[in-house]
Structure formats: C-alpha cells, structure tokens
Amino acid sequence: MKLKLIDRTVTMSRREVVRGLAMGSVVVLAPGCTYNEELGRSQLLFVSSGQMAQLAASAWSDLKKQEKITNDPKYTRRMARVAPRVIAASGNDPSKWEVQVFDSKALNAFALPGGKIGFYTGILDIMDNDDQIAVVMGHEVAHVNYNHSGERYSQSTLAQTGLTVAQVAVSGSRYQNQIMGVLGMGATLGVILPYSRRHELEADKFGLRYMHRAGYDVDQAIVFWNKMASMKSGAPPEILSTHPSDATRIAQLQREIALIRQGQVS
Template sequence: MRTWIKASTLFTIAGLTACSSSPTGRNQILMFSDSEMSSLGAKSFEQMKKEIPISKNKKTNAYVQCVAKHITDTIPPQPGFTEWEVVVFDSDQVNAFALPGGKIGVYTGLLKVAKNQDQLATVIGHEVAHVLADHSNERLSQSQLANAGLSLANVALGASEYKEYQQVTMSALGLGVQYGVILPYGRTQESEADIVGLKYMAKAGFNPNQSVDLWQNMGKASGGSQPPEFFSTHPSHSTRIKDLQATINTLPAYNVKAPKCG
C-alpha cells in the first residue's frame, strides 16, 4: 500500500507543479528546483575533477576558455549559479559536457576532431544548450517517475518476477547513472541542443557553417561504426547535418565580430 501511495504522490506532484516548456516549445516535466540541480551539478563536477586528470597545458586551457567565454557571455544570468566554470580534462575521449550550475568540461581528445574554434564552439554551444533547456532536470524527473512506475510493476508482478525483468526494463528506460547527474539524453533532447546551441555559437560570432564540418569530422572519426539511428539515443550524423543546415538558413545576421581564440 505504501508503494502505491508513494507513486501516486509523485505523479500528483509532477502533474500539478512541474509542467514547463523547452526552448523549442516542447512540454517538459521538471520536478527539481534550480538550486537542487545546481548542487547536483557542482558535486558531480568536483568528483570528476578528482578522478580525471586535468590538463596543465596553458595554451590549450586558454584556447578552450576563450571559446567558452565568448558563448557564455551572450547568455543572461541564470537561476542557481552566477559564474560558468570551465575545465579541460586530459583524456583521449572525443567529448565535452555541461552540467547544471554552470559547469563545462572539455576533453582534450575532442580537439583532435573539432579542428578550429568554430567547431569547438559548436560542441560547447550544444552542451550549454542542454543546461539552459533543463535537459538534466527533465531526465532526472523522468527517472523519478519511471522508478515510481517500476514500483507499481513490482507490486503487480510480485518480487520474483519483477527482479527477473528489472535490469532489462531499467536499460530500456535509459536510467544509467554516472557521476550522479549525467544521464543519457534522448534523440529529441540532442536535436534540440543542436538547434539551440547553434544559435548561441552564432550569436557569439562563431561561424555556424562549421557545425556541418564538425559532424562530418565526427563521422570520419567514428570510422562508420555508429549504430543505426533507430538503436541510438543520438541522431545519426546525416540527420544531424541536415537539421543543422536547415537551422543555419533561419539564423539572423548577428553582425558580431568573429572571436580570435586560436
């Protein structure tokens, strides 16, 4: 009975108090406050800084900081934090991320694929867009509601049957957790971050056309090993490029002097 009450409470809270809209007008359920998300982001970031080597290369750090600053300077003050923190991690991973609370991480491996400042700005703009669109909050809220649903299934199926299907169900829901707050984004969120992030980087003076070159580089770097789009949480490179080209054609002329970061 307690499980049913708990689940019912979660759904009631979500339905009454957590409705919101994303930057592209999607309906979202956000169950956590800005301060809660910023706290989670900060704690996760501190943990990562302890566990992953941080680059000491002054030139690389200055370059990444410059690109990131030009983008974040175009963004109005955000609830939950006052400053953006950027850290370059010394890792071969071709990746970057941004966490609630204004935390940005860039792996040095990305700089081998993002070959100029405009391509790097594409990635950073994309990751910052995840934060400003509350995608982490959305994923955590979905996880919370899904766990309530799984609790209901536990009661309906019985503990032994539920245990047998739990791992498969959790995987299907994308509930893997790393460093506390990093949950995999879905294709809709990834596509949204592409569109919103492109606007941020263009507004900062970077060349949006380089976003297409970036994803062509990504495709080459993957060696054609990317799984079909249907089986992936990320859009395929071809879909991403098509959507980016369509967005570029709608961007206003910002008339901003191009940054000189590298």
C-alpha cells in the first residue's frame, strides 16, 4: 500500500472522505467524487488504491499459476533494466512492484493495482530499444498511479450490485470473474478490457513524463505507437483500444513531447 501515492492522488475510501469532510480537509463534488489536481479533474472513487491492490493480489497470483511466465533472459534482462528506472521515476519504490513477462504472441501489456505489471513476449519482440519498453512501462505505471481501475470499479455494475470490495476479496473465487472484470482482465489472459479514452490519454501523457524523467527518449513513443497502429489486426489490444483513435493519441503525444522539450512539464 502506497500511502504517499494515495495522498498525492487524493484517492480515498468513502470512510476517509467522510473523515476528511469532518475535518474540513476534503471538498467533495459528489458522493465519492474527489478532485485530483494532477489530472485536473474529479475522480469518482469509492475505493482507494490500497483496496484495489487487495483485490488484485489474488487475481495476480492466479494469473501467474495459469499462464506461462518466461524466464528467457532475452526478455527478463530487458525488463529488469528498464522497469525499475521507470517505476522509480514515477515516484514509486521498484522493490514493492512486480514485473513479469508472459509467454504469448499478444501485442500487449497490462497493469494491476498494487504495482503488478505484465508484459507479453509478443510486444517485447517488436520493441526496437529500451526506450520503447519505457513507453509502455510508463503507460502501465500511470494507470496504477492514478487508480484508473478504482475508477472503473466505482463506475461498474459490481458497485451497483452493492458488493463491497471487502466482500469480494473475502469471497474469493466466487466472484473471480467480476474481480477480473473490475481489474480490466477478461476471463483469459490476452483479453484485456479497454480503459476509457480518457484513461488511455492520461496514461500516455503521464507515462511520457515518467520515461523522460528516467532518461529515455520520448520521441520513441511516436515511433512505437505508429508501429503498433500499423500492426493492428483482429481484437485490439488494451493499449491499442478503439479509443482513443491512433490520430488522437499521436497528436496528444506530440503536444506533450513539445511541452517536455520546452521544459514546461517534467
């Protein structure tokens, strides 16, 4: 649980919001809605990053049992080189995160709350350099940092059924499908539900900053996403979901790269 992060992103549970209200330190726009200064918008959050991490822990251990993890140094060495740098640059302690490479041709990667990152061998195979790994790494870390899964959860049908995060976590496999859905994973690995257009663009934007701080070449983001766009076929991977469009995504990246180059953001 990353308290510092929770604090920074103003992610809090209902109880914390109530407590904050009582102390006059929280401005609530709507029930469960808190304003995040970095994102420049309010987030509908009934669950904290810590609660989401609790949910993700069992899903992650199941995934690792069910799917083939590669120990091929061709992949693991690259990830071991890039991942800690990007995670540290995002303000997190890499020793508290876990990164695995799954053996699959899928052009995909994913992140679970609590700092669990999965890459597929397929996507690493098309990455020309460490900078391109850092592009996707930064993107996935940003999803975690801004508790996008928590937001999806808060908006999901699971929330409407009245099940609390604690109930779901305790009930375990009975609600496994819902848990996976909330976390954005389909019933089988390789089917990752799309985040919203807004979440994708936020992940791109902040991921770019993380990779820049880590010393990687942000221009490689354009090279990489153009390559992914040209390889699109069949079911779109999460990181290439139908929204935002490739053009929107590339245009935003170009604007953000310009801001970074001008030293306006870091």
